[in-house]
Amino acid sequence: MMKMPNNDITNDMFLPADIDTTQSEKISRQSLSFWKDARKRLAKNKGAMISLVIIIFIVIISLIGPHMNNYGAYKQNLHLVNLPAKIPVLEKISFLPFNGTEHGVDIYEQRHIKQNFWFGTDDLGRDLWTRTWKGTQISLLIAVIAALADLVIGVAYGGISAYYGKHVDNVMQRIVEVLSGIPNLVLIILLILVLQPGLLTITIAIVSTGWISMSRIVRGQMLRLKSEEYVYASQTLGASNSRIIFKHLVPNTSGQIIINTMFSVPSAIFFEAFLSFIGLGIRDPQASLGSLINRAYGVFQIHPSQVLFPSIVICLLLICFNILGDGLRDAFDPKLRK
């Protein structure tokens, strides 16, 4: 270290700092809107991005898949029952289940069948490739409608409850408290029994319990936001209640809402599959992933490959939606924001 001379420090050793008043307001961190920030963070999350790509891929293939051959989803042919999967090029790869054999026997050769069924056929000779993707469409449709309905009902209920407060809140929260004490399975099964199984019924049943968690999250957030200054300012300026709810409170809760919606999609897919599996789901000849698994399970000890493809699709969907949901939660969590 340099030895400092013991001399006096004189004023001419100093220079006034160069103060540029135009720079004082400059923000050192690049300004990012909430959405941009979240998007950037999500894009960095590899797992979430891969999941998103897989989900998009499954959606696309479920839309074009049924048109890739002309067997149709409902056409039965008793000469073609219970065929294993066979895909022309992939049949050469021994570890993939696409070589048209079952228990070591080439069923296609044995029964002199010239066509190829990519995922095989079911016990009525219907093409499983077409049915799997049709089923994926239905499962996704139910999940998306259920998630959106959860969103609308939950946001409205939670928002109204939190915004009006006092007696309204008290009554509405007591109702929620009683409802949330009921196991959702019980409510869902009762509703389906009464309304008869079908696409709409399943959706209604799933929504009947699904909106509660959304309404709680929205209420909690809004109670916090309600006492923010900008809301008071807006009230002073004479904004109507609905304007404050939908212009100020809802957008500021949107991160939480999106995360919760993202998680209600896989839970709806699960419940649909579960109900179909115990025989309360989509009715034949319509197919959903759950009903395909249920039907395939009937012949599963003899023809195990039938249960494989719908199971893989549903597992992929559930895993990807869960990982994407986790990714969104990390992306929107303001506590992590640096």
Place this chain on the structure above:
Amino acid sequence: MVRYVLKRIGYMIITFFVIVTLTFIAMKLLPGTPFKTQSRLSPEQLAQLRHYYGLDQPIPVQYVQYLWHALHGDLGGSFQYGMRPITTMLAEKFPVSLDLGLEAIILGAIIGILLGIVAGIKRGTFIDYGSMIISVLGISIPSFIFAVFLQYYFAVKNQWLPVAEWNGGISYHILPVVALSVAVIANVARFMRTEMVEVLGQDYIITAKAKGISSTAVVFKHAVRNAMIPVITILGPLTAAIITGSLVIENIFAIPGIGNQFVESILTNDYPMIMGTTELYAALFIITVFIVDILYVIIDPRIRLTGGDA
């Protein structure tokens, strides 16, 4: 505390009453009657049957009667099994389901807690990612799909374990219990990891380390014990998951429990059985949540209940 408990008990009773009422309404709205399949019945016989089962009374009267009998532990008789009392049937089958559920919860909690502890300590390592991948898979994959593949691989293809049945000894329990516990393992592991990470960042851990306590002692004496307390809170949702799972698992592995019976009674329009089972499930769930909440307060003295708004 007393006030809180009383309030909770009040809610339990209201919730349960709502469930009983909803179930009753649902059963009355149900299309189809239990006598529909016997098309040979003459109108007189049908009327007699309806009278015998009290189905010709006005609905409010039936409702009051039902409540009154239910209060005395009489849930009616099963249509499907020649009017065998529901209470007897449930009492017979409940131990089996309870056995399965408890085994799954205990196995799941032990493995899940261990996974969570290891992942929390070794944060950001290969072990951490590994256990978190297991937990995402466990949370995502439905237990019935898992069960179907376990059954195929271990019982049908390789015949290492029995395919189904329950009462033949421990080897019959392995597959259903494992299939049912996957969701428990996944949820507990994930929750435990988060808690571990949080606890390990607390000041008292730093203090303990500064005092020179070995890191094993810090982890087991301070971190794990504190991290395990909140895990109790997910027991409520887990019970619901186990009940849901048991419906299909009991079906797949032919276990003579309530879940299996419930699915069967749904498919045969056995109203009294459906009602009885529904109410049993609801009671189980409500009581578990209640016990968990009370336990949580007792175990963790840091949680203070404010008498006014708790």
